[in-house]
Amino acid sequence: MLALMGAGSVGVCRAETRPLADGEKKIISDSYGADLKDPVSAQYRWSDLVIDPAAKGNEVGYCFRVNAKNSYGGYTGFRTIAGTVKRNHGKVVSYSYKAGTSEDAILGDLAERICRVWGYNIH
DSSP states (O other), X not given: OHHHHHTTOOXXXXXXXXXXXXXHHHXXXXXXHTTXXXXXXXXXXXXXXXXXXXXXXXXXXXXXXXXXXXXXXXXOOOEEEEEEEEEETTEEEEEEXXXXXSSOHHHHHHHHHHHXXXXXXXX
């Protein structure tokens, strides 16, 4: 748990942000969407990527919100998702899910806390 919260943590005053390119959004939605009931219908609210210039390595935390359909075909409402992205020359090349789901309130709360630690202001 502590390793998850430390990975990609940023100092808010030193952090830089940038919007994701369309190709980067596709990498994340394809990876995360693979486990959704109906990935094509998922609605995403993308956050700017927060990067700490002093961070070492090519993996940083990334948070976004998603509204996905459940088994009954209804939308569950927007939920915060926390994961990490790997970068190559500054571009996102892969995504790994860490926390946040519509089915587990505890993981949803954990995702929101992780995102705050990483410097994301998700609403």
